Amino acid sequence: MKYLLALLAGLVTGVILFALLLYFNPLAAPAKLSPLALSETSQRVLNYSAVPADMVALTSSDEQAAGRRPAEIQTLWEPAIEDTRVFVSLLNGSRGQPAALGVKFTTRAEEPGLLVSRVPVNSVWHLWWLGEGSLFVAQNENRWSLLRQVIAPARLGAANVWRGTWFGIMTSGPGALGTGRVAGGSGVMQGLDGEAVESINARAYSATEGPVSMDGSLVIALPR
């Protein structure tokens, strides 16, 4: 009996050690350099606020009002869509002017990844570039660094809030260099194919309210 107890105690210790190794893995640093940084293609930048209060609309399966905007919006409670989040936002161009209306769908991916510090998410943007036309952006994202360095400290901290400066590239594919795929739909974008990279810049996150000060940036590279 005592050997069985020792084995069980060892098993539990091993699992805890593994969780600590994963959590404090020094090799799991967020990607900071955009794969498009050295690209010679024509690039456009769209910025948006990732704070729910700044969005036009936001919904998910989250019953808490903080996860929805406006609070009266339908929740995504049906089994097929309960792992999905959708928001509508007005995105600004590089000079701060309203440039595009965007709808983003985000769904947790059915892929493993914890061993290599990956929390995989599939997302798509449906963008209407004001006065120009439309684009579709499909990407795989890795949320590990955001979870590990922003969200987890907010949830584990005594004040339930994280404050600091954090920047990370979210896009990890499906392009070979870790870029998302872009397909032009209408107007001057019609027929164009390109690449995209999305990044997040976080300054404050609340465990109860979600992002308090957080911006997203979408860099879209199109052929000249």
Add this chain to the structure above:
Amino acid sequence: MSKVFSLGIILGLALSAAAAWYLPLADLHREPSIISVQPNGGNAEIFQVLLPEDRIVAAGNAKGPVIPEQLSWPDTPSLAGVEVDIFKLRNRDNVVVGLASRIAASGPQPVQAVEWTLHLPARGTLYFPMPADAGADGYRTGALRAGTQEFAGLSGNLRERYIETPEGARIELRSMMIGTAQPAEAAGP
């Protein structure tokens, strides 16, 4: 005793590593796809949106309601003529299988079009730009411009039709998909 404890630690580490390597972080619910095979080898699938209950967001339409009523639409002149709708998307049996966004640009917008993005979480996403005007038969048709996951590499189209019903209305979306032919050399023996 200490050897057994050490063996337990190694087992715990190994089991955790195996679980982290193999187990997916999400287990998405998937409804059976109701697909009919066409004579050309393609697949036809009907999706539908029941109105008004499946409309999550409706904004930008000067003549129509804003849903939810509390939604604040940006007061930006360059947005005039752009409408956005977010819907729950159902299969032919009225079961919710995904979400859809419909963006329509008309009036003062220099580019006029209607576009659908169908997001089926367990299967992938489809993107269809369409012309602004429906045909004489009431259908508006657009070609598949991009697809992800199981829809990657397919070609096809989507036909949109608005149908009045005694209970309200519904939007019928009929997709026709076919795999893109591979060159004989690439296909192999």
